[in-house]
Amino acid sequence: MSDIGGSFSYQEIGFLTLQAVLQTVIVCVLGYMAANVGYLNRATQKGISNLNVMVFTPCLVFSKIASRLDVKALIDISIIPVIFVISTGISYFCGQLCSRFFKFNKRETNFVTAMAVFGNSNSVPVSLFLNLAYSLPALRWPDIPDDNSENVASRGLMYLLIFQQLGQMVRWSWGFNTLLAPERLPESETDGTTSAESESNQNAPLYVRFFRQARSFMNPPLYAMLAAIIVATIPPLKYQLYGHEGFVNKTLGRGIQQVGNTAVPLILIVLGSNLAPPCQEEMEYHHKSARHSKMIFASLVSRMILPCLLLLPLIALAVRYLHISILDDPAFLVSAFILTASPPAIQLSQICQINQVFEPEMAGVLFWGYVVLSLPSSICIVVIALRVLEWTNISSVSTAVHSVVSVTQGANVSQALAGGVY
Template sequence: MEITEALSFFQLAYITFESVLEVVIVSLAGFWCAYSGLLPKQGQKVISLLNMDVFTPCLIFSKLAKSLSIAKIFEIAIIPLFFAVTTGISFCAGRVMAYLMHLDTDETNFVVANSVFGNSNSLPVSLTLSLAYTLPGLEWDQVKGDTKDSIASRGILYLLIFQQLGQALRWTWGYKKLLRWSGETDDMSRVGLLESQASIANTDENDRTAVSDDECLRSRTPGYSITTASLNMLKDSVSCSVSKFRSFMNPPLYSMLVSVIVASIHPLQHEIFHSNGFINNTFAEAVDELGALSVPLILLVLGSNLCISNEPMAKSHNYKKMVFASIVGRMILPSCALLPLIALCVKFIKVSILDDPIFLIVGFILTVSPPAIQLTQITQLNEFFESEMSGVLFWGYVILSLPVSITVVSAAIYVLRWAEQTT
């Protein structure tokens, strides 16, 4: 990698400022749409679903399938480790801030959730794409003839893997534990659980009786054997595995899987993207056009989510402490440990994708990204500190995202320059 030495800090900051301001302007359009009533909550959900099911998969396929290769797939194995380290440090930061603010159990869980679950979708994706095409010197020396499109596609790949890991953790640990009242399951739902357990017990008892009678009948049937029972068990096991796989998968992941398959078959990849033939001029171009809609719509929804509802929401007595602890625990405290750690790894560990400049940019952006917008949806579903969540998003996105992004991207470029120097 070769970073242009001629660029000063102010030039780097200005280029980053242009990219961030582009994101802010598009987000402001979404804010205005929500404020004026043009984009109500139901409309935001429809756009999010369209983006999730159509436009984002097209963006992923158009960027990844075109430039992905088998070698690159093996190189990204370090990302789950990076996710685990960042999650662990962010968790500790959230706990420390909650302890310093003297928060109770539910308030602590709220701060920890905001610290752990950073935005890896809207702001990082749009900012990474913008920087990939504007910042000079992001070419990776391990890729011959590296282009802006290749840089952008690698950035999206890194973000996508991080995003899916975070998504899985967010809707399990976050939804079921951190962003839920601590006594809800025991106190509010105990009667319902007991009733459902009693109903299930009665049903199971009836099922056991029916199964026992059925097994006795089968044992007397001439064609029935242990082999038949084994086949039935195998069929049930396969069906269960398929159901679990389908419940885990989503359209972006399916798109990523198809991209890997296409990239693994070089003649197919060439025919779709590089041959300038019928498929390239029709199918590939159509997918490119659909994918181009993804990022603007993501930012529109991001801006609309920042529009505060007219409905009054009660604030807890520790409102200011919770908002402050969440912002510091997410955007400031973890970066004090993670940014130097990432810099040292890039400098001294020349393995895998650590030498890729766009990976360093992505890593720095993810480290200081504001809390995930999706946490708003979870707090609304669980009716859990909704007012505090709005305050966290306002400070994270409206106030801090611009200066923090400019600072951290400029720092990432200087780290790349430092890493180039001989040790």
């Protein structure tokens, strides 16, 4: 049995990763079965996706951000947006590079770019990190007296949450409105409405045009995110909603949270139904692109391979030599590594279905990314992260780990996070 850092074996890492991946796969299988027996046809799938975007996802986004962020946390983690911008830029470059290699057109390039830029920041990363936090003492931060597994888990979840919400903001703006936007009709197929609207905008005052443009850019999840940030930065308001078990918390706060917890299971159910073979009546909606297989391959390479080759060395060097802020935290290094190699975000399937773009390609990317590649890539990335911890000297990975956390313990923590945005 090969060991990593004393007695933490490859087999144990594989088992932890398998648990994290299977949580997602099992729910998707239920959606697949429901579609196979006819309960989830295309019209039902789209109705659920629209309802999710309009109601459940905004509630989820609001409850997660408003309840966990505050002004102090925003200051302490101010370096994360910088890292997010660098990571997004490198992923964008990888998507563009692969698209140029395969000579994709603009819409195909946009799809591959969206797959590269928007990675999963919750389901697999959170489940995997939680299991590691409770089984690997090497993740404890020497700078914190009496650091323990609970603290490690909390810090890791905070890092993942920030990456998650930054990704949400970009995903539901640039991703929804540009990269995965509905296909525009040729000018010859449009009526005079567009020209009239354009002329009206040109004649309107500047501030009116600004608000019109902003309104066209916004959507329910973004409105929820804006409202959550406002609540998170106003302590009395946040206290009433999530600070104590008063009337507002037990009615409005818990009501929003309960509705939001429905979002992720619905996304996974619809994802599984998308993977089912379409019936004869739905074949016209599942028309594959001419370069279907190449698009899937390019998406996975630009999301799960190329960014790792470029980003992981940068993160490791920054952790070893910069010694600033949270970069010294072993939990941050491991969570950043896991995020870098994560599959494309599951929520992209929701956007593709709503905008009716590249649905077969999206299903293929998620199938290969989660069912086939997620397990081996997660094992490899965790092994590399533990080796880098030794090299950076911010933690002693040689600490012996005599047993892995029980499945029950890991499940209890995971249940507390059910409803995270994938």
